[in-house]
Amino acid sequence: MSDLEHQPVSEQVCETWQQFVQGLLGMALLLGTAMIVHFYSPAPANDLKNQVQQLTDQVQLLKQEQAMPAMVLNRYRNSICYVYGVYHVSFPDRRVGLRARLSGTGFVVANGLLATNRHVAEPWYGDADADALIRRGATPRLEKLLAFFPGVPTPVNITPAVVSAKGDLAVLRMQDSAAIDQLTPLPLAEKPSRPGELVAVVGYPMGIAGMVAKSPTSVYERLAYRRDDIGAANELAALSLIRPSSTCGHLGDVVGDKLIYDAPTAHGGSGGPVFNAQGEVIGVNSAYLDGFSGGTLGISTDALRPLVQAAQKARKSADSSAVPTLASNPE
Numbered sequence: 001m002s003d004l005e006h007q008p009v010s011e012q013v014c015e016t017w018q019q020f021v022q023g024l025l026g027m028a029l030l031l032g033t034a035m036i037v038h039f040y041s042p043a044p045a046n047d048l049k050n051q052v053q054q055l056t057d058q059v060q061l062l063k064q065e066q067a068m069p070a071m072v073l074n075r076y077r078n079s080i081c082y083v084y085g086v087y088h089v090s091f092p093d094r095r096v097g098l099r100a101r102l103s104g105t106g107f108v109v110a111n112g113l114l115a116t117n118r119h120v121a122e123p124w125y126g127d128a129d130a131d132a133l134i135r136r137g138a139t140p141r142l143e144k145l146l147a148f149f150p151g152v153p154t155p156v157n158i159t160p161a162v163v164s165a166k167g168d169l170a171v172l173r174m175q176d177s178a179a180i181d182q183l184t185p186l187p188l189a190e191k192p193s194r195p196g197e198l199v200a201v202v203g204y205p206m207g208i209a210g211m212v213a214k215s216p217t218s219v220y221e222r223l224a225y226r227r228d229d230i231g232a233a234n235e236l237a238a239l240s241l242i243r244p245s246s247t248c249g250h251l252g253d254v255v256g257d258k259l260i261y262d263a264p265t266a267h268g269g270s271g272g273p274v275f276n277a278q279g280e281v282i283g284v285n286s287a288y289l290d291g292f293s294g295g296t297l298g299i300s301t302d303a304l305r306p307l308v309q310a311a312q313k314a315r316k317s318a319d320s321s322a323v324p325t326l327a328s329n330p331e
Helices: 009-040 045-079 128-135 207-213 217-223 230-238 301-316
Strands: 080-090 096-110 113-116 139-148 156-164 170-174 198-203 245-255 258-261 273-275 281-288 296-300
Touching: 045 080, 045 096, 045 198, 045 245, 045 273, 080 128, 080 207, 080 230, 096 128, 096 198, 096 207, 096 301, 113 301, 128 139, 139 170, 139 230, 156 301, 170 301, 198 258, 198 281, 207 217, 207 230, 217 230, 281 301, 296 301
Parallel strands: none
Antiparallel strands: 080 096, 080 139, 096 113, 113 170, 139 156, 156 170, 198 245, 198 273, 245 258, 258 296, 273 281, 281 296
């Protein structure tokens, strides 16, 4: 009889159990080693390359966003103009009920065409005092409407080409001039904007007063008290001091064709372009809410395109003294 046959049954069971436990421990050790190798070993070359590329793209995007306000200002400054005008609301007996100046911003969207707000092209639009007079039979009329471009020593005459019937948008026609032929139209964004995006607003907040405040001391002292004087605007143009300002912020919300952002603005900035991080125009600056820094309002370029197309068609056709209105503008 062999020695194994002489071993008690209990000893055989214990030995078998020990072998089984040792096997389990070995398997656990092998599995643990495999997991450590998987999580702590260097990533494959392709994965590491992809991670580096993602980080590089993110850094480039951050750099692009930081540089965007300066980029759009330097690249498109000359195509963004200061709009100055005088209008009156008078009765049939030629009695003037209201006479006032207007101050705003416009930008080139096509050859010979500017985009701005309707309340710049027709400054009585949305004005309660003017509305009251018009309901009593008075008629509004522009006396003059001028565009001052950076680097151009004299203003350009402009007239309303198309105004929106429903929203605060308009397209102006520039008088033929050698100076405006060199102006670059601003690119309109094709893709919809999303809340959270970086935006920059370029324009002439505070109008002449804002530009005078930025002028050299000698010019400031001479023009400081001539805030909305056409003579002051002409002098600034002659001295190459027609210069727009840029502010930046973030898009807070998009509701239909309305854009809400926190880039600050002021009177005179109405009609200025609103840029996205790619340097494309996503809207036209329209209004702001006093006392709320996040309440600056703009109108999407989706609502602007039909007006530009209508103005281009009108320009190709015979000149007409009437200002067309888009009654079915998809705004």
